[in-house]
Amino acid sequence: xxxxxxxxxxxxxxxxxxxVLLLREEESVRFTLPCSLLxxxxxxxxxxxxxxxxxxxxxxxxxxxxxxxxxxxxxRG
Numbered sequence: 001x002x003x004x005x006x007x008x009x010x011x012x013x014x015x016x017x018x019x020v021l022l023l024r025e026e027e028s029v030r031f032t033l034p035c036s037l038l039x040x041x042x043x044x045x046x047x048x049x050x051x052x053x054x055x056x057x058x059x060x061x062x063x064x065x066x067x068x069x070x071x072x073x074x075x076r077g
Contacts, residue, residue, distance in 0.1 A: 006052075010045070010047050011048060017035050019037075024047065
């Protein structure tokens with residue numbers, strides 16, 4: 001199983017501070033991101049490469065914190 005995925009999108013347009021992105025392989029797939037997450041020089045029509053990486057350490061830490069909170073709540077009740 002991969003912990004990382006890289007894909008290309010095109011920056012279709014910007015609306016109210018949100019970038020509307022189209023997946024290059026399947027342009028019917030659209031999603032939005034805050035423009036603040038894009039490179040400063042990104043413009044409508046640009047092709048962008050996005051990488052999504054699973055942060056294993058952060059995930060484990062978050063699960064540990066949630067488990068501790070649940071344990072504290074159970075001990076109170």
